[in-house]
Amino acid sequence: MDWIGLNADVERILTKHYTPGRNGSIKAVTIHHMGGNLSIDGCYSTWQTREASAHYAVQADGTIGQLVNDWDTAWACANAWANSNTISIEHANNQFGPWTVNDTVLDQGAHLVAAICRKYGLGRPEWLVNVFPHSHWSATDCPGELQRSQNAEYMARAQAWYDEMGGGAAPSPAPSPAPSVGIPDLRYRVRTANGVLPEMVDHTDTGGSGDDYAGDGSPILYLAIDMPGWYQVRTQRQGWLPRVNKYDINDLEDGCAGDGSPITAVRCYYETQDPDATGWLGIEYSVANVGEGFLADMIDLDDTSGCGDDYAGNGGMVSAFRARLVRL
Numbered sequence: 104m105d106w107i108g109l110n111a112d113v114e115r116i117l118t119k120h121y122t123p124g125r126n127g128s129i130k131a132v133t134i135h136h137m138g139g140n141l142s143i144d145g146c147y148s149t150w151q152t153r154e155a156s157a158h159y160a161v162q163a164d165g166t167i168g169q170l171v172n173d174w175d176t177a178w179a180c181a182n183a184w185a186n187s188n189t190i191s192i193e194h195a196n197n198q199f200g201p202w203t204v205n206d207t208v209l210d211q212g213a214h215l216v217a218a219i220c221r222k223y224g225l226g227r228p229e230w231l232v233n234v235f236p237h238s239h240w241s242a243t244d245c246p247g248e249l250q251r252s253q254n255a256e257y258m259a260r261a262q263a264w265y266d267e268m269g270g271g272a273a274p275s276p277a278p279s280p281a282p283s284v285g286i287p288d289l290r291y292r293v294r295t296a297n298g299v300l301p302e303m304v305d306h307t308d309t310g311g312s313g314d315d316y317a318g319d320g321s322p323i324l325y326l327a328i329d330m331p332g333w334y335q336v337r338t339q340r341q342g343w344l345p346r347v348n349k350y351d352i353n354d355l356e357d358g359c360a361g362d363g364s365p366i367t368a369v370r371c372y373y374e375t376q377d378p379d380a381t382g383w384l385g386i387e388y389s390v391a392n393v394g395e396g397f398l399a400d401m402i403d404l405d406d407t408s409g410c411g412d413d414y415a416g417n418g419g420m421v422s423a424f425r426a427r428l429v430r431l
Contacts, residue, residue: 104167104211104214104215106214106215106217106218106268107218107222108372108404109173109218109219109222111159111167111168111169112166112167112168113143113166113167113168113169114168114169115143115144115146115147115168115169115170116169116170116171116172116345117147117150117156117170117171119151120150120151120153120154120155120156120178121156121171121175121176121177121178122175122176122178122186123175123176123341123342123343124174124175124176124342125174125175125176125187125188126176126183126187127184127187127188128188129173129188129189129190129219129223129225130188130189130225130233131188131189131190131225131232131233131234131235132189132190132191132192132216132219132220132225132228132233132234132235133179133180133185133189133190133191133192133235133236133237133239133240134192134194134212134216134234134235134236134237134246134249134250134257135157135179135191135192135193135194135237135245135246136193136194136195136196136202136204136245136246136247136249137160137193137194137195137196138196138198138202138245138247139195139196139197139198140163140195140196140197140198141160141162141193141195142162142163142195143160143162143166143168143170146160146168146170146193147168147170150170154178155178155179156170156171156177156178156179157170157171157177157179157191157192157193158170158171158172158173158177158179158190158191158192159190159191159192159193159215160192160193160194160195161192161193161194161195161208161211161212161215162195162208163195163205163207163208164207165207165208165210165211167211167215172343173190174343175342175343177190177191179191179237180237180240180241181240181241181243182240182241184240185235185239185240189235190219190223191237192212192215192216194208194209194212194246194249195208196208196247196248200247201247201248201252202244202246202247202248202249203247203248203252203253204247204248204249204253209249209253209256209257209260210260212249212257213257213258213260213261213264214260214261214264216228216234216261216264217261217262217263217264217265217268218264218268220233220234220261220265221265221268221269227262227265227266228258228261228262228265229258230254230258234258234261236249236250238250284380284381285381286381286384286428286429286430287381287384287428288304288305288428289304289305289328289329289330289386289426289427289428290302290303290304290328290329290350291303291317291326291327291328291329291350291424291426292317292326292327292352292359293317293318293323293324293325293326293327293352293424294323294324294325294326294352294359294361295318295319295321295322295323295324296321296322296324297319297321299352299353300317300318300319303316303317303425303426305426305427305428306425306427315425316391316397316423316424316425317423317424317425318391318421318422318423318424319422320393320422320423321393321422322365322366322393322420322421322422323361323365323366323421323422323423323424324361324363324364324365324366325352325355325359325360325361325363325366326359326360326361326366326369326424327347327349327350327351327352327358327359327360328350328371328386328426329350330350330371330373330386330428331348331373331374331375331376332348332371332372332373332374332386333346333347333348333371333372334346334347334348334360334369334370334371334372335347335360335369335370335371336360336361336366336368336369336370337366337367337368337369337370337414337416338361338362338364338365338366338367339364339365339367339420340362340363340364341362341364343368343370344360344361344362347359347360365420365421366416366420366421367416367418367419367420367421368390368414368415368416368417368418368421369388369390369414369415369416369421369424370404370413370414370415371386371388371401371403371426372386372403372404373385373386373403373428381430382430382431383430383431384428384429384430384431385402385403385428385429385430385431386402386403386426386427386428386429387400387401387402387426387427387428387429388400388401388415388424388425388426388427389401389415389424389425389426390415390416390421390423390424391421391422391423392416392417392419392420392421392422393419393420393421393422394422395419397423397425398415398416398417399415400415401413401414401415402429402431
């Protein structure tokens with residue numbers, strides 16, 4: 104589990120029984136129990152036929168799975184406000200009462216609560232302040248003993264993990280070692296209704312147009328970026344699509360991000376390959392909507408304008424994209 108980036112051990116993203124996007128923002132965490140010793144795959148299978156879901160599931164061996172993306176709305180709390188404004192975590196537990204969880208699940212769940220509070224600036228985990236039981240939102244006994252006999256230990260560990268992680272917002276990256284080589288070039292391409300446009304190298308159009316961005320004024324339908332790490336787009340048709348780590352603008356299934364409808368937001372994360380040689384690197388990127396100027400730059404998942412978004416875009420149709428690598 105990547106506690107800083109909140110990248111789960113396993114991704115089993117549901118294709119139904121959740122709502123794309125949020126009619127709110129992340130303000131708290133909601134704790135659930137599975138009502139049995141289910142696995143991540145077991146939760147996924149259950150939610151294929153049951154109109155319910157949660158963002159994360161912690162199975163008995165401590166493995167953490169993500170089933171609904173943080174920025175989407177899980178159908179978890181039987182309460183519209185809680186679904187729209189909290190992140191829900193399921194915990195594997197005993198199949199019959201008392202509904203206790205084992206120590207591994209308790210510790211991993213508490214660590215995940217701390218990481219979520221840190222990532223989204225919710226503050227130190229506090230019961231009924233930024234961490235709630237499912238039963239707070241609707242008539243249920245969920246999350247079992249996590250709200251009774253095991254609650255004090257669960258919250259103590261969540262607070263201890265939060266303190267160990269430094270609390271507050273994510274810290275700045277460690278100071279870069281003195282670089283011995285230059286910053287690598289970044290290559291990317293886009294496809295619009297007019298076809299595939301020339302490859303960009305940083306802010307230089309290899310087609311000779313003189314533009315410092317990829318785009319032709321019409322909505323961008325597909326984006327491909329050549330870099331270690333991943334990138335992701337939100338589209339008018341489907342919302343956020345799965346992450347992509349390949350670079351082939353002609354492979355519309357696996358080589359680029361998009362579904363043929365206008366892209367409305369972009370999210371990127373660069374994984375530095377050799378920090379001893381290059382220093383720590385991030386991808387600096389920005390988008391412009393049809394007929395408008397560029398929005399604020401993003402560096403990886405951080406908005407330089409301070410608005411708190413982890414993506415570039417404001418919901419309009421993106422018609423231009425530019426990017427390059429920078430030292431952090």
